[in-house]
Amino acid sequence: SNEDVLPELESEYDQKLINELDREQARLQTIQETRQSLPVYRFRDSLLSAIKENQVMIIVGETGSGKTTQLPQYLVEDGYTKNGKFQIACTQPRRVAATSVATRVADEMNVVLGKEVGYSIRFDDKTTPEKTILKYMTDGMLLREFMADPELKKYACIIIDEAHERTLATDVLLGLLKDILPHRKDLKLLISSATMNAAKFADFFYDAPIFNVPGRRFPVDIHYTLQPEANYLNAAITTIFQIHTTQALPGDILVFLTGQEEIEAAQQSLEEIAHVLGSKIKPMIIAPIYANLPQEQQSKIFDKTPKDCRKVVLATNIAETSLTIDGIKYVIDPGFVKENSFVAATGMSQLLTVPCSRASVDQRAGRAGRVGPGKCFRIFTKWSYFNELDPLPKPEILRTNLSQVVLLLLSLGVTDLIDFPLLDKPSIPALSKALENLYVLGALNSKGAITRLGRMMCEFPCEPDFGKVMHTAATHGSCKGVLEEVITIIAMLHETASIFAQGKADREGNKSSVVGKVSSDHILYLETFNSWKDMNYSRSWCFDHKVQYKTLVRVRNIRDQLWKCCDKLGLVALNEQAVEQLNGDDNAEPRIVKSFISGFPSNIAKLGASGYHTMGAQQGGVNVSVHPTSIVFQSLRKDMVKPTRFILYQRLVLTSKEFMRDCLPIPREEWLHEMVPHYFKAKS
Numbered sequence: 001s002n003e004d005v006l007p008e009l010e011s012e013y014d015q016k017l018i019n020e021l022d023r024e025q026a027r028l029q030t031i032q033e034t035r036q037s038l039p040v041y042r043f044r045d046s047l048l049s050a051i052k053e054n055q056v057m058i059i060v061g062e063t064g065s066g067k068t069t070q071l072p073q074y075l076v077e078d079g080y081t082k083n084g085k086f087q088i089a090c091t092q093p094r095r096v097a098a099t100s101v102a103t104r105v106a107d108e109m110n111v112v113l114g115k116e117v118g119y120s121i122r123f124d125d126k127t128t129p130e131k132t133i134l135k136y137m138t139d140g141m142l143l144r145e146f147m148a149d150p151e152l153k154k155y156a157c158i159i160i161d162e163a164h165e166r167t168l169a170t171d172v173l174l175g176l177l178k179d180i181l182p183h184r185k186d187l188k189l190l191i192s193s194a195t196m197n198a199a200k201f202a203d204f205f206y207d208a209p210i211f212n213v214p215g216r217r218f219p220v221d222i223h224y225t226l227q228p229e230a231n232y233l234n235a236a237i238t239t240i241f242q243i244h245t246t247q248a249l250p251g252d253i254l255v256f257l258t259g260q261e262e263i264e265a266a267q268q269s270l271e272e273i274a275h276v277l278g279s280k281i282k283p284m285i286i287a288p289i290y291a292n293l294p295q296e297q298q299s300k301i302f303d304k305t306p307k308d309c310r311k312v313v314l315a316t317n318i319a320e321t322s323l324t325i326d327g328i329k330y331v332i333d334p335g336f337v338k339e340n341s342f343v344a345a346t347g348m349s350q351l352l353t354v355p356c357s358r359a360s361v362d363q364r365a366g367r368a369g370r371v372g373p374g375k376c377f378r379i380f381t382k383w384s385y386f387n388e389l390d391p392l393p394k395p396e397i398l399r400t401n402l403s404q405v406v407l408l409l410l411s412l413g414v415t416d417l418i419d420f421p422l423l424d425k426p427s428i429p430a431l432s433k434a435l436e437n438l439y440v441l442g443a444l445n446s447k448g449a450i451t452r453l454g455r456m457m458c459e460f461p462c463e464p465d466f467g468k469v470m471h472t473a474a475t476h477g478s479c480k481g482v483l484e485e486v487i488t489i490i491a492m493l494h495e496t497a498s499i500f501a502q503g504k505a506d507r508e509g510n511k512s513s514v515v516g517k518v519s520s521d522h523i524l525y526l527e528t529f530n531s532w533k534d535m536n537y538s539r540s541w542c543f544d545h546k547v548q549y550k551t552l553v554r555v556r557n558i559r560d561q562l563w564k565c566c567d568k569l570g571l572v573a574l575n576e577q578a579v580e581q582l583n584g585d586d587n588a589e590p591r592i593v594k595s596f597i598s599g600f601p602s603n604i605a606k607l608g609a610s611g612y613h614t615m616g617a618q619q620g621g622v623n624v625s626v627h628p629t630s631i632v633f634q635s636l637r638k639d640m641v642k643p644t645r646f647i648l649y650q651r652l653v654l655t656s657k658e659f660m661r662d663c664l665p666i667p668r669e670e671w672l673h674e675m676v677p678h679y680f681k682a683k684s
């Protein structure tokens, strides 16, 4: 009968519970043991006493020694948060690093991510203000916090991690922190860096002490190619199989590639070749990691490699210092990196694939020597290493568009841009270009002072250009009433890399039905999102239309946040008035196009005898082509539309030639004069 069965079930249940508790106990113990085995652990006490004595300290250590995961925990353990009254911030140049490390540390501290330990990256805040004591965040997010709290009063300690990366946000943060330190005597500032640049940081902070954490490192054999390789991707794939078939297990491989597309291409080739070879080779686990990889797939790189199996990690330079993957014995390095590059003279900003610095390729090689002696295969020549590579990477502040940072500094009351403390000063032309751009957008008046619109643009969690687009869409006489559409497009533009299903064939396939019918990538994005929304945000709709569900969920979240921000600024109310007046009988498309013109006047190309060329430069500009993934390219190729005289693009990418990505044809020239008169009158 039932009564006989029940007690037995119950005891089985108890046993399960006990097993679970045992497992949990064992897990916590392993975590403690792992923490204590990290090189930084031996220096815990001396680090803490040095921190007590110095307001600013530079901490230098081998990657993987435990700086990012352990230091903040030591500070918590040492009582710096005063029982939760203050917070500790640790900045990261990369979003993926911030989320991944926060997840790890929450685990180590045995707390739920988002409570005591959290992260804050753009459009994704996983913290609880009353509860969070340790916050990993991107450097850009901490920069924004200066607007609400110019002395960062809620923080007891700030760790600027990976400072050697020298991102624009990190450099500006260091300048702002230098200014507030005298007023915040109780604030501790730790700057953690790989060996390069350490002395420069110390110097910048009036000879702050440098604390060295010696790491363990095994020798790494370096191999070069004898001749330059024309196709480094193929060479890398060949090398992977050579290692896999000739070198004993265990021993995982880390390959440095430049971006998502390259990583996807490599993954596909690897899978195809492995499929053909079948059981002739040992199984291979391919784990990609890049900035836009959905979070739930990121943890795969940390999963323990099963026995008799080899893990091949395909990474961007995020794996150079930000993330440490255990078990790597072989590094394959083509020696390239994708970098933002801005030429002030032409006003052109683009992503370029450029050779790494010597310091970077040395860092990369070092990743092979963490568990034991390793090997690094460089897909370039020894001659090139010694003669062609720059010694150090170029800091972002010297090669990027400064508009956003200049606007932020002006809004913080920094008016003397020339004397603002910076490790490297941007060039005067770069500063002037930023000021000019902000003036064209209406963020500054003719005297160079920030306007009301400029202040509003600072409030948006995105580039000022997008802020201007939203402002126009809600308020401008001949455009207003399209705020919702424009916000959807902007949210989609933030995730374009991963909206459509992976694989080239799919990416093109899913657009074929609308070629010739949809005028621009912008409208395609809008219609894609709206169709999904009309289907009640359904997962199966995404599957049927080869659209990434998780990406759209992120887009929806970005959209909600932009909407909230516009609401706070009063733009939503203005937009709603406009919508009411229009009564729904006006075509939205021209108003959308005009709104984008107002925000991106310098991203417009003009059709000439030899195709499109950019208009910013005095010498007639640079030739640019519509990117093959653009809906505009496909419509033009099939002769379904005529090219417009002007076209707006969101980004330029240089591969085989200069390509415009995310294109918005401008059907009427007079819109340029109408939307940005002081910019276009003189030129055309």
Ligand code: ADP
Pocket: 038, 061, 062, 063, 064, 065, 066, 067, 068, 069, 070, 100, 101, 103, 104, 302, 321, 322, 323, 324, 325, 326
């Ligand atoms: P550092 O900042 O000095 O380069 P970290 O603190 O990032 O070092 O890493 C210390 C150790 O923690 C490394 O062995 C690394 O593999 C491990 N670790 C870091 N993040 C994770 C994670 N998300 N999952 C598993 N292990 C991790």
Ligand code: MG
Pocket: 064, 067, 068, 069, 161, 162, 321, 322
């Ligand atoms: Mg680190």
